[in-house]
Amino acid sequence: EAVGPQDYTGIKMKVLEWSKPAQDALAQYTDALKGKTVYLVAATLRPETMYGQTNCFVGPDLKYGIYQVNDTEAFLCTERAARNMSQQKIFASTEIIKLADIKGSPIVGTKIHAPMSVYPSVYVLPMETVLATKGTGVVTSVPSDSPDDFATLSDLKKKPEYYNIEAAWVEGYEPIPIIETANYGNLIAPKLCEIKKINSQKDKNQLAEAKEIAYKEAFYQGIMCYGEFTGTKVQDAKPKVREALLKSGEAFVYNE
């Protein structure tokens, strides 16, 4: 767990089509949301992996708000994150303007655009372990490089009906090789889940170990094998991919 200040990249995931339950939940806020493009905003420490996004996660029981950024944009995140963003002058107004309230569960099934992803559109899916006290409460999912993301996506693929999702929201969204590592190949998260016999998102201890190994392997020995920086060390590619996302307006600096 992080102790010091964290320098996150805030990834703007544009809503392409709200799920039916989200449309129903947001109907009462039609006037407030008029003319606003809404983005789910995910805080990540691994911007260099964004090519491999297959979905994003929200906590089904968490409370979210849609907050005004400026005249044309709004961010969906936790209230805690909105307060941090306001202090960091990410919003045009000095006051926090909340346009809507919504819970995580109805957002599931919403179709979004994940910047840089191989997949032109991806779905919002449920993850029980999303913390309300970290980042934005929205987690972008890169199953090639994050053991947590791989384990959760695998659970959803195995039992879509149990998790109340449609199979089409997960089918065909496979991990993409982004980073080549010396010891675990180019799909380190699936490999570590196999080695550590991780069967579900509930295997906390093994997942913590896998996470630690995945981070160190990629950061110290990883070489990019996808995108503009193919052949570059992860250490060098990380700030470059981040800069590209910031420059294109698809991401912003977010600290906590």
Ligand code: A2H
């Ligand atoms: B990372 P740290 Cl490829 N609840 O992004 C649970 N997890 C959260 C979260 C929340 N509210 N907010 C952010 N996170 C995740 C990519 C990634 C991440 C990869 C590999 C490892 C990894 C794609 N998911 O994180 O405690 C986000 O997932 C391993 C820790 O502040 C974010 O980066 O260090 C990371 O945890 C931030 O966790």
